Amino acid sequence: MAATARQDTAAFRQLYDATSAKLFAFALRILIKRELAEEVLQESFVNIWNNAASYQSSLAAPMTWMTTIVRNKAFDLLRRQDDTLELDADTFDKDVMTALESPDPTPLDALQLSGDAKALAGCMSRLDGQHRQAVAMAFFHDLSHSEVAEQMKLPIGTVKTWIRRSLEKLRNCLAKLDALPGGMGGA
Known part of the structure; x- marks a missing residue:
């Protein structure tokens, strides 16, 4: 990051190579559409290049700082759009699939998502939006x-409470699904 702050293009390329796949996946989970995630990733790396000198290691790890930039750019893009995107169960199932897959998923890998993960996605979709976001983060x-x-701009006690209560709700939801004939979501 320090070399990027000095406008070292080779260092910036190394930074991009090391982080772009994870940052793209993060943007894709927020925006759903690949072309929007690509746009946000590009804008984010321009921002990282231009603001690397303002990065303060005492405040956040480099990946946390870059993830915050991607998140803010993604939310800015969503606010600019006329139509709003809602996170429903089908969409969230795709988010879980993306999060659980390898960095280079194939269509076959996507089809092999386990019944347990689908059950988790269904239970996650029942959580309140901000609680789901806190658990996902x-x-x-x-x-x-x-x-x-810090990223949600909430008191830490609130976040801890939301995550603890959400995990309890997820545990109860998954236990109910497990009690159904066929187990977790019929897997």
């Missing part, structure tokens, strides 16, 4: 509770 993006609180 903590578990799919490996953010700490304090990083989730």
Whole structure:
């Protein structure tokens, strides 16, 4: 990051190569549409290049800082759009699929998503939107509770409570599905 701040193009290329796949997947989970995620990724890396000198390692890890830029660019794009995108069960199922797959998923890999993951996606879709976002940031993006609180601009106690209650709801939902004939979602 320090070399990128000095406008070192080779260092910036290394940074891009090391992080672009994860940042693209993150943008895609927010925006759903590949072309929108590509646009946000490009805008984000222009922003990273232009603002690398303002990065402060004492405030956030480099990946956290870049993820915040991608998240903000994605939300800005959503706000600019006339039609709003809602996160329904089908869409969230795709989000879980993306999060659980390897960095280079194939169509065959996508079809092999387990019944357990589909059951989890169904249960996640029943959570309140902000609670679902907090859980996803903590578990799919490996953010700490304090990083989730920072990104959502909420008190850490609120985030901890939301995540704890959401995990309890998920556990209950999955237990009910497991009790059905055929187990987890019929898998």
